[in-house]
Amino acid sequence: MSTPDDLDLAAQQANALQQLDAAETSDAIEDFYRAWLAPSGATTKLKRGIGRLAPADRAAFGKNVNALHTLLEERFQQRREHVKTRELAARILAEARDVTLPARPRPTGGYHPVTLVMREVLDVFQKMGFSVFESPHVELDEFNFGLLNMPENHPARDMQDTFYLDTERLLRTHTSAGQIRAMRAMHPNPVRVVLPGLCYRNENITTRSEIQFHQVEGLLVGRSVRMSDLKGVLLQYARLLFGSDQRVRLRGSYFPFTEPSVEVDILCTLCGGAGCRVCKHTGWLELLGAGMVHPVVLANGGYDPREWRGFAFGMGIERTVLQRYDIHDIRYLFGNDLRLLEQFR
Ligand SMILES: [Zn+2]
Incomplete structure (x- = not known):
């Protein structure tokens, strides 16, 4: 310049x-x-x-x-x-943006297969008039065992390895622990509830068992409840979930809190009864355990067993998930591996 x-x-x-x-x-x-x-x-x-x-x-x-x-x-x-x-x-x-370009895919979440099946199961029972009753995961020994007709030293306690928090409190080993709570909450009215949630057992983790798993418990108490009502409800449940021609069979079994007790099977949904790997070539899949509520349990819940009767059933949700999706290892369900989870959108 x-x-x-x-x-x-x-x-x-x-x-x-x-x-x-x-x-x-x-x-x-x-x-x-x-x-x-x-x-x-x-x-x-x-x-x-x-x-x-x-x-x-x-x-x-x-x-x-x-x-x-x-x-x-x-x-x-x-x-x-x-x-x-x-x-x-x-x-x-x-x-400038080229608005004619296709959008980039955005990752979306999905529900866990256990959540999907759990919702489906609850939905079916709610259609049949059952309401959901939540009970605590940390439970008293007496609710988990004693009041369910399993006093101390009862051999049935050995069927379940338990996580104890102290001498009185434990992580519930089954949703049956909520039965007494539900009855005491509803008394003196009839009871028609399902109790869903996680349960915990101190077991070795294998392809078939985990230390945590979901159950749904059902409990119905009324003045004129019979074994045939239980059978009707379970048949209706199986047909709403698996199709209107689904067949069910009952086998005698034993649980301390029901008498009589049954195991309920459905005709294998994968092979239709012909026999396959999933049903271990028996043609039947285990669905749940059930029975008429034991008079001692009814009394512990506040219902006079001379006037009231009831039935109860309990099922594992993971087992249903493994059967339905032909998954061979329960550990996949808790592994949080996106390759598995992304298949359930
Ligand atoms: Zn089969």
């Missing part, structure tokens, strides 16, 4: 316009403004140089400097608009 000491205005003007034309960015434009037009800029200094001229020339020079200032101001405004417009266009182009 030539110095303002140079009072050759034509040269100064050419110099300034050349700089302005070379300014390609907003920053360069502002630099130009500070160099030429600001109060401390070159045109102000030119005006100050007026004293070095012969007095006769001063008026014309002053006029010419003002004209130069006006010209530069005008060109500066034009150039600034031009650069701004160009910068805006470049930015719009850079930020």
Whole structure:
């Protein structure tokens, strides 16, 4: 840049316009403004140089400097608009989006297969008039065992390895623990509830057993409840869940809190009874355990067994999941492996 000491205005003007034309960015434009037009800029200094001229020339020079200032101001405004417009266009182009491109897939969550089956099971029982009753995971020994007709040293306690928290409290080993709580909450009215949730057993983890698993317990207590009512409810359940022609069979069994007790099987849903790997070539799949509520349990719940009768059933949800989806290892259900979970959307 030539110095303002140079009072050759034509040269100064050419110099300034050349700089302005070379300014390609907003920053360069502002630099130009500070160099030429600001109060401390070159045109102000030119005006100050007026004293070095012969007095006769001063008026014309002053006029010419003002004209130069006006010209530069005008060109500066034009150039600034031009650069701004160009910068805006470049930015719009850079930020442009092709709206015709297909959208990128966004990962979506899904329900765990245990949750899916649990909801389905509860839904079926709710359709049959059962309501959901929640009971605690940390349970008293007497609710989990004693009041269910399993006093201390009862051999049935050995059927379940238990996580004890202290001498009185444990992690419930089955949802049956909620039976007494449900009866005491409903007394003296009839009871028709399902009790869903996690249960815990101190077992070796294998392909077939985990230390935690979900059960759904059912409990119905009324004045004229019979074994045939239990059978009807379970048949209805199996048909709502597996299809209207689903067959069910009952086998005699033993549980301390029901008398009589049965194991309930359904005709294998995979082979239709012909025999396959899932049903171990028997044609039948174990569905649940059930029975008429033991008179001692009814009494512990507050219901006089001479007037009231009831039935109860309990099923493992994981077992249903493994059967339905032909999964061979229960540990997959608790492994949180996305390759498995993503198959259930
Ligand atoms: Zn089968």
